Amino acid sequence: DQQVKQNSPSLSVQEGRISILNCDYTNSMFDYFLWYKKYPAEGPTFLISISSIKDKNEDGRFTVFLNKSAKHLSLHIVPSQPGDSAVYFCAASERTNAGKSTFGDGTTLTVKP
Amino acid sequence: DAGVIQSPRHEVTEMGQEVTLRCKPISGHNSLFWYRQTMMRGLELLIYFNNNVPIDDSGMPEDRFSAKMPNASFSTLKIQPSEPRDSAVYFCASSIGLGTQYFGPGTRLLVL
Numbered sequence: 001d002q003q004v005k006q007n008s009p010s011l012s013v014q015e016g017r018i019s020i021l022n023c024d025y026t027n028s029m030f031d032y033f034l035w036y037k038k039y040p041a042e043g044p045t046f047l048i049s050i051s052s053i054k055d056k057n058e059d060g061r062f063t064v065f066l067n068k069s070a071k072h073l074s075l076h077i078v079p080s081q082p083g084d085s086a087v088y089f090c091a092a093s094e095r096t097n098a099g100k101s102t103f104g105d106g107t108t109l110t111v112k113p
Numbered sequence: 114d115a116g117v118i119q120s121p122r123h124e125v126t127e128m129g130q131e132v133t134l135r136c137k138p139i140s141g142h143n144s145l146f147w148y149r150q151t152m153m154r155g156l157e158l159l160i161y162f163n164n165n166v167p168i169d170d171s172g173m174p175e176d177r178f179s180a181k182m183p184n185a186s187f188s189t190l191k192i193q194p195s196e197p198r199d200s201a202v203y204f205c206a207s208s209i210g211l212g213t214q215y216f217g218p219g220t221r222l223l224v225l
Contacts, residue, residue, distance in 0.1 A: 034213065043117070043204050043216030044156070089156060100169055101214065105155040 003027045004092050006104035014112055019077040021107050023090030026071065030092035034101065035064060035075045038087040047088075048075070080111045115139075117217035119205050125223045131193040134220045137186055138207030146214060147180055147190050148204040156204075162188065195224045 005024045013019045021035075031052040036044035050057040050064045050073065057064050063076045077084055087108050091101040118137040126132055138145050146161040160170040162182045170180070177196070182188040192199055200223050206214040 036216075041218070043206070043218050046213050046215065049213060100158065100161060102158070103156040 001026070002105075003030075004090055004102045004104040006088075006090055006107050008107050009105070010108040010110070012110045012112065013080050015082055016079045019075075019080045019084065019109055019111065021075040021077075021088050021090075021109065023073050023075075023104055024071060025073075025092050027092070027094075027102075028071070029094050030102075032093045032095050033064070033066060033073050034091045034093070035062075036089040036091060036103075037084075038089060038106070044089055077109075080109075082111045082113050085109055085111050117205055117207055117215055119203075119217035119220050121220060122218065123221045123223075125225065126195055127225050128196055129194045130224075131191065132195045132199075132222060132224070134190040134203050134205075134222070136188045136190070136205030136217060138188070138205070139209075139215055140186070142207035142209045142215070143185070144208045144214075145182060145188050146206040146208070147188070148206065148216075149201045150204065150219075151201045159190070195222075197224045200224050 003026050034049040035047040037047045038044040048059050048062050048064050050066050055066050066073045087106045089106045090104040093101040120135045144163050147159040148156055149159055150156045159172045160180045161168055165182045178192055180190045202219045202221050204216050204219045206216040208214045
């Protein structure tokens, strides 16, 4: 049973436009959510996180939205840049479980110049 | 800071051989995680340590896999004997506090 799902394996957007990456989870015990970015031949890099007590967190061009009732979160990148082209992983954890995170399968974002 | 260091970066071995992957976490981090990434299963957690103590090894696929953390600055993941289905990229990550993990560059393992 996959507890964190990223249903879109890939996404292509034009430079300057908005990129929206989606993630769904099934475990209602998850209370902390993260997005990681991964370039080829590198490890995932932490991008942004959100606690379940919030519904939005913003960091520069990146904003994460959390809809707890729908068990859904999304990452918005505005404006998208070619350097944002990477695989984006959604992850979820229970803060009481010492940081053990469950990852989605990832979405490959391509930003075209 | 040097970040999480993993060695080797690439490993090619024959079925039945022992494989040892190494990880040096970021100094001051008190949690260490071993992940495996494959096309079929994505990024899956194998085991994680907190303050050098294994907390959850439920992701370790079978007894052929073992992990140790003898001190706060070093961990190993050993596969003995290795099999072709163990071919994957193995990531080590470390963290301080909860949730945010810093990943190493990974070890790409190929078992022939």
